[in-house]
Structures are given as C-alpha cells and as structure tokens.
Amino acid sequence: MDFARSSDPTGTTVRPxxxxxxxxxxxxxxxSVQFAVKLLVVGHFAxxxxxxxxxxxxxxxxxxxxxxxxxxxxxxxxxxxxxxxxTTVAMDFGxxxxxxxxxxxxFGAPGQQRFTxxxxxxxxxxxxxxxxxxxxxxxxxxDVIGLLEEHGLPYAVAVNExxxxxxxxxxELREALDLLxxxxxxxxxxxxxxxxxxxxxALVEYLxxxxxxxxxxxxxx
Amino acid sequence: MTAARRRKAGLVRPYVVTDxxxxxxxxxxxxxxxxxxxxxxxxTGLSPEKRRLVELCRxxxxxxxxxAVHLELPVSVTKVLIADLMDxxxxxxxxxxxxxRPGNGRVLQEVLDGLRALL
Numbered sequence: 001m002d003f004a005r006s007s008d009p010t011g012t013t014v015r016p017x018x019x020x021x022x023x024x025x026x027x028x029x030x031x032s033v034q035f036a037v038k039l040l041v042v043g044h045f046a047x048x049x050x051x052x053x054x055x056x057x058x059x060x061x062x063x064x065x066x067x068x069x070x071x072x073x074x075x076x077x078x079x080x081x082x083x084x085x086x087t088t089v090a091m092d093f094g095x096x097x098x099x100x101x102x103x104x105x106x107f108g109a110p111g112q113q114r115f116t117x118x119x120x121x122x123x124x125x126x127x128x129x130x131x132x133x134x135x136x137x138x139x140x141x142x143d144v145i146g147l148l149e150e151h152g153l154p155y156a157v158a159v160n161e162x163x164x165x166x167x168x169x170x171x172e173l174r175e176a177l178d179l180l181x182x183x184x185x186x187x188x189x190x191x192x193x194x195x196x197x198x199x200x201x202a203l204v205e206y207l208x209x210x211x212x213x214x215x216x217x218x219x220x221x
Numbered sequence: 222m223t224a225a226r227r228r229k230a231g232l233v234r235p236y237v238v239t240d241x242x243x244x245x246x247x248x249x250x251x252x253x254x255x256x257x258x259x260x261x262x263x264x265t266g267l268s269p270e271k272r273r274l275v276e277l278c279r280x281x282x283x284x285x286x287x288x289a290v291h292l293e294l295p296v297s298v299t300k301v302l303i304a305d306l307m308d309x310x311x312x313x314x315x316x317x318x319x320x321x322r323p324g325n326g327r328v329l330q331e332v333l334d335g336l337r338a339l340l
Contacts, residue, residue: 027280027281027283027287027291028280028281028282028283029255029281029282029283029284031281031282033255033282034255034315035255035315035328036253036254036255036284036315037253037328037332038251038252038253062286062287062290063290064252064286064289064290064295064296065295066295066296066297067235067295067297093252093286095284095287096335098331098332098334098335098336099331099334099335102328102331102332102335103255104332104335105252105253105284105286107252107286121252121296122252124251125251125252125253127328127329127332193339194339194340197336197337197339197340198340200336201333201336201337201340204329204332204333204336205333207329208326208329208330208333211325211326
C-alpha cells in the first residue's frame with residue numbers, strides 16, 4: 001500500500017478549496033474593486049448580529065474561527081504549547097459591494113471582555129460599530145459598549161425588535177443605556193434588509209457628522 | 222473538545238502549517254486586506270496550504286478573512302502564510318484604506334450612498 005501510494009501521481013496534487021467547485025462570480029470580488037472598508041456589528045449573545053450580517057450580505061455569511069487561550073491571548077499552540085486550554089471563537093462576517101471600487105465587510109463580533117486580542121484585530125481599521133441591543137436584556141449591552149469606548153471606536157445603537165420583546169420609548173432606552181445625546185439610537189429588524197440598512201445609515205451619518213482623528217496603525221510602520 | 226471539532230481542526234496542527242511561527246513576517250495585514258495572486262509565479266516548493274492559498278486567489282480577489290474561511294484555517298495562521306507568500310512574490314495586496322477621519326469623508330459618503338441605494 002505504501003509503495004502504491006508513494007508512486008501515485010495524484011498524491012502530490014493540491015486539494016482544491018471549495019470556491020473552485022462553485023462559480024467564481026459567487027465567491028470573488030468584482031475585478032474593479034479597489035478598496036475594502038469594515039464595520040462591526042456587536043452585541044451580546046443571541047442579539048441578532050449574524051442575522052443582521054446575513055440580511056445585508058451578498059454572499060452567505062462566512063464564519064472565521066480563531067483559537068484563543070482561556071485567558072484570551074492569541075493562539076499559543078502555534079508556538080507549540082499544545083497542552084494549554086484553548087477555546088475557539090467564531091466570528092461571522094458578510095460582504096456588500098457598494099460600488100465599482102468599494103466593498104463593505106460587516107463583522108459580527110462577540111462581546112466578551114476576555115477576547116482582547118481579537119478585539120484589537122477587529123477594531124483596527126474599522127470605521128465604526130453598530131451595537132445591537134435587546135430590550136429584554138439591556139444590561140448585557142453595557143459590556144460591549146464599554147469595550148467600544150475602550151478601543152475608541154465610534155458607534156451607534158440599534159434596538160433589534162424581537163416580536164415578544166417589550167417596546168420602550170427611545171428616550172427611556174437612551175437613558176437606560178446611558179448614551180451620550182449625540183449617539184444615534186434607532187430601532188431595527190435585523191431580519192429585514194432595508195431596516196438593517198437604515199440602522200447602518202444612521203451609523204455612517206453619525207461618523208460623517210462627528211469626524212474624529214484616529215491614528216491608523218499602518219501609518220506608523 | 223468534541224470529536225466534531227477535532228475533525229474540523231484538521232489533522233495538521235496549526236504550528237506545523239506555519240513552521241512553528243505565531244506571527245506573520247509583516248504586520249500590515251488586516252481582516253479586510255484584499256489579496257490578489259501574481260500570475261505566472263511557479264508553485265514549486267510551496268507547502269500544500271500555501272499552494273491552495275495561491276490557487277484560491279488566482280480567479281479573483283478576496284479578503285484575508287475570506288481566504289481563512291475557504292482554507293478552513295484560523296485567521297492568525299492564514300496571516301502567517303499570506304505574509305510568506307507576499308515575501309516570495311506570489312501574492313500582492315491592494316492598499317487598505319485608513320479608518321474614519323476628516324480626510325475620509327469621501328469614503329464615508331460612498332458607503333452612505335451604497336447603503337441608501339438598498340432602500
């Protein structure tokens with residue numbers, strides 16, 4: 001068997017990754033696309049991040065996985081420390097080609113405090129973040145808002161309206177979430193593309209009205 | 222660790238794929254850096270993962286995050302491979318765009334226009 005395998009020419013061929021199996025147009029960016037920008041969709045568990053990413057994306061949402069140690073440091077088993085306890089953090093993202101040269105990526109990011117390195121990677125170069133909130137679990141949004149403030153990333157808040165969730169006045173919600181007067185607060189239905197787009201529009205309009213200078217890591221290299 | 226996850230993680234440990242390195246040789250790769258394969262570079266001498274990566278990028282451009290998903294590798298591992306392939310001339314990146322700041326109003330306007338077109 002070993003002999004047969006070693007003489008088999010197919011043993012040296014490269015296994016194709018999945019995109020080759022499908023048509024190129026589904027997978028690849030338009031040839032004219034030059035620039036990519038990134039917005040984050042953040043919030044606690046089961047608040048609808050992946051739903052919103054899926055509503056907006058032109059491709060089925062993709063899931064990257066990153067191996068983290070329990071402490072949240074980056075992949076130690078790369079360096080050979082195999083016995084460390086690791087956990088896999090999933091991040092869903094989608095893509096939306098905005099015009100001939102520009103593509104927008106939306107990353108649905110976990111809100112756990114401990115994934116510091118992941119947050120640093122995600123927020124680097126991001127234009128801003130849309131915080132999704134659930135009126136039944138408002139308190140759980142504080143962590144993620146705190147993380148955004150810590151990383152200096154501007155954000156808007158969208159209340160994802162679940163069918164069975166209580167409806168509050170936006171003023172009450174603003175107070176409950178302790179938002180600054182200028183921070184946009186909108187309602188949205190993450191299952192609906194236009195509703196999700198409106199929430200993102202509120203964020204981008206806010207970014208335009210409140211330009212802030214952020215040093216970009218690439219400029220210091 | 223469940224059996225399913227172990228299978229998904231692959232037979233080869235991440236540190237083998239990267240020759241034991243945890244960090245890429247260049248630090249300019251973002252999740253949305255767009256990659257393009259350089260045509261005509263021979264793939265001889267490349268590891269199977271690197272070959273798959275170059276072949277993946279040949280038909281058109283993809284972001285770092287998408288490449289990681291299609292190769293079923295963690296982003297950190299993928300970045301190490303991509304950086305190597307840039308060093309060896311197999312891949313080039315399109316310039317990543319700096320984040321929001323006053324000079325970036327034009328980009329934000331384009332994002333806004335693109336989103337409004339969906340309404």
